[in-house]
Amino acid sequence: MVPVFKAKEDKIMKKIINHPSQVVDEMLKGMLYAHSDFLEGIDETRVIIEKDKQPTVGLVSGGGSGHEPAHAGFVGEGMLRAAVLGEMFTSPTPDQILEAIKASDTGHGVLLIVKNYTGDVMNFDMAKEMAEMEDIQVASVLVDDDIAVEDSTYTAGKRGVAGTVLVHKILGHFAHEGMALNDLKSLGDALVTDIHTLGVALSGATVPEVGKPGFHLGESEMEYGVGIHGEPGYRRDTLKPSREIAKELTGKLMSEIMTKKTKKIGLLVNGLGATPLQELYVFYNDVIEELAKYDVEIVFNKIGDFMTSIDMTGLSLTVIRLDDDKRTVALEAPVGVLNW
Amino acid sequence: MELTGDKAKAWLLNFEAKIQEHKAYLSDLDQAIGDGDHGSNMARGTEAVKVNLEKIAEPETAEVLKQAAMALISKVGGASGPLYGSAFMQMAKTAKETTDIHELIEAGLEGIKHRGKADVGDKTMVDTWAPVVEALAKDALTNEAITQAVDATKPLKAKKGRASYVGERSIGALDPGAVSSGYLFTALVEEVLQ
Numbered sequence: 001m002v003p004v005f006k007a008k009e010d011k012i013m014k015k016i017i018n019h020p021s022q023v024v025d026e027m028l029k030g031m032l033y034a035h036s037d038f039l040e041g042i043d044e045t046r047v048i049i050e051k052d053k054q055p056t057v058g059l060v061s062g063g064g065s066g067h068e069p070a071h072a073g074f075v076g077e078g079m080l081r082a083a084v085l086g087e088m089f090t091s092p093t094p095d096q097i098l099e100a101i102k103a104s105d106t107g108h109g110v111l112l113i114v115k116n117y118t119g120d121v122m123n124f125d126m127a128k129e130m131a132e133m134e135d136i137q138v139a140s141v142l143v144d145d146d147i148a149v150e151d152s153t154y155t156a157g158k159r160g161v162a163g164t165v166l167v168h169k170i171l172g173h174f175a176h177e178g179m180a181l182n183d184l185k186s187l188g189d190a191l192v193t194d195i196h197t198l199g200v201a202l203s204g205a206t207v208p209e210v211g212k213p214g215f216h217l218g219e220s221e222m223e224y225g226v227g228i229h230g231e232p233g234y235r236r237d238t239l240k241p242s243r244e245i246a247k248e249l250t251g252k253l254m255s256e257i258m259t260k261k262t263k264k265i266g267l268l269v270n271g272l273g274a275t276p277l278q279e280l281y282v283f284y285n286d287v288i289e290e291l292a293k294y295d296v297e298i299v300f301n302k303i304g305d306f307m308t309s310i311d312m313t314g315l316s317l318t319v320i321r322l323d324d325d326k327r328t329v330a331l332e333a334p335v336g337v338l339n340w
Numbered sequence: 341m342e343l344t345g346d347k348a349k350a351w352l353l354n355f356e357a358k359i360q361e362h363k364a365y366l367s368d369l370d371q372a373i374g375d376g377d378h379g380s381n382m383a384r385g386t387e388a389v390k391v392n393l394e395k396i397a398e399p400e401t402a403e404v405l406k407q408a409a410m411a412l413i414s415k416v417g418g419a420s421g422p423l424y425g426s427a428f429m430q431m432a433k434t435a436k437e438t439t440d441i442h443e444l445i446e447a448g449l450e451g452i453k454h455r456g457k458a459d460v461g462d463k464t465m466v467d468t469w470a471p472v473v474e475a476l477a478k479d480a481l482t483n484e485a486i487t488q489a490v491d492a493t494k495p496l497k498a499k500k501g502r503a504s505y506v507g508e509r510s511i512g513a514l515d516p517g518a519v520s521s522g523y524l525f526t527a528l529v530e531e532v533l534q
Contacts, residue, residue: 086418087377087384087417088377089377090377090381090417091418092417093413093415093416093417093421094413094414094422095413096414117502118419118456118501118502119417119422119502122419122421122422122423122455122456123417123421123422125422126413126422126425126426126455155499155504155507156500156501156502156504156505207377209377209380210367210371210377210380214371214375227505229375229502230375231375231502231505231506232506232509
């Protein structure tokens with residue numbers, strides 16, 4: 001077979017794949033070949049789980065594929081116990097999530113970390129109901145850090161995006177330390193109110209089976225406030241210098257985080273899949289200079305690709321409130337995962 | 341009117357054919373206000389329904405509906421999987437009591453509303469299901485009535501699901517879930533009601 005795929009509109013989608021419908025399974029197999037020292041799969045599922053399970057609460061997360069390294073790259077000691085991979089940009093199904101829950105439970109219960117997207121919420125809810133019928137203790141924390149979307153009765157609520165990875169890390173640390181399920185749930189519910197994210201895109205993501213970008217931006221256009229599946233954002237504009245993008249994102253995020261008396265923060269600059277690391281650092285430089293206007297101390301940072309959108313060009317900025325030093329300790333603690 | 345096991349099977353196989361035929365169209369509709377995968381997700385799910393149903397030699401209504409539910413829940417994913425799955429699960433439960441089509445579809449609608457917490461006017465599949473249930477109550481479900489219900493989602497502003505993020509921009513676009521539900525009921529008219 002010729003390794004190019006005719007997309008609609010007769011444009012050629014260039015991807016190093018074999019067939020669009022095989023991408024998720026082949027990626028999963030590749031990951032397991034590469035990292036069988038500490039990761040394993042569960043037969044007949046798309047679940048990746050850590051081999052060595054400590055007798056603690058198991059954290060299970062997941063979502064559509066296309067966000068790599070999320071979520072499988074965060075499975076391992078001190079973070080997630082298991083990740084469930086859905087089809088591209090499509091929530092995994094309840095039966096798969098149930099298998100992950102069953103395999104993750106060591107008798108201490110399972111905490112689901114769910115991004116606030118309608119599909120994810122419904123599928124994880126159904127799986128939770130199924131697990132409870134099998135007498136497994138399950139609680140869930142819903143992450144909705146994307147402030148581009150208004151939380152109102154007229155929308156499905158704020159979306160869960162890159163900030164989710166910080167939730168994995170912090171709760172993963174406390175679970176590893178032996179914290180009980182209910183306490184993890186309370187901690188998580190409070191934590192998600194202190195994490196805010198905004199993203200920008202310069203081009204849309206191409207889902208292999210669709211064959212064309214999810215949205216189209218003109219040569220000199222960008223979009224503010226995109227979600228991690230290429231959902232439209234809050235404004236389309238002409239491409240701006242990094243400094244101006246940093247100013248806008250930082251301003252909106254800081255006005256959100258300063259509604260509480262915040263003195264210490266952490267930053268996550270996340271590439272959306274096709275953004276060079278050098279640009280992430282150019283942007284980080286601008287964010288730091290912008291933050292000089294605020295009376296806050298930056299006590300933690302991460303720069304890189306953590307929650308991507310296949311091949312989208314763009315980035316997101318996450319600000320987390322770290323006045324409670326325990327959160328910083330949790331973020332800094334060593335972990336045995338692939339991509340933290 | 342009764343939904344016999346044979347009719348239920350014929351109905352869902354017809355639905356599968358319609359979804360496969362309009363797969364690209366459904367994804368295009370979804371691209372406009374969602375994430376562009378409704379066609380491929382539903383195609384994968386209904387194909388699994390077909391595989392499950394073809395194994396049943398002597399179809400019985402509740403079993404047919406349950407097999408459809410299991411296939412949709414485990415193969416569709418996204419939001420449509422739990423919604424269609426919950427609909428067929430409720431229908432399967434109700435079919436143990438009655439096989440009256442109106443009562444079955446009404447139970448399906450309740451399943452969708454419960455799972456998705458959506459109501460009429462939110463620009464979702466509920467906007468197809470609710471008028472269909474009303475028409476069935478009067479024994480008056482026709483293809484025209486279905487088309488009218490589906491088309492009526494066009495001027496609505498989405499309040500649930502991923503389309504709600506588009507806000508005002510969802511006005512003027514058909515809801516993909518309402519359209520795929522339209523195929524479900526056109527198949528019902530063709531196989532059962534006519």
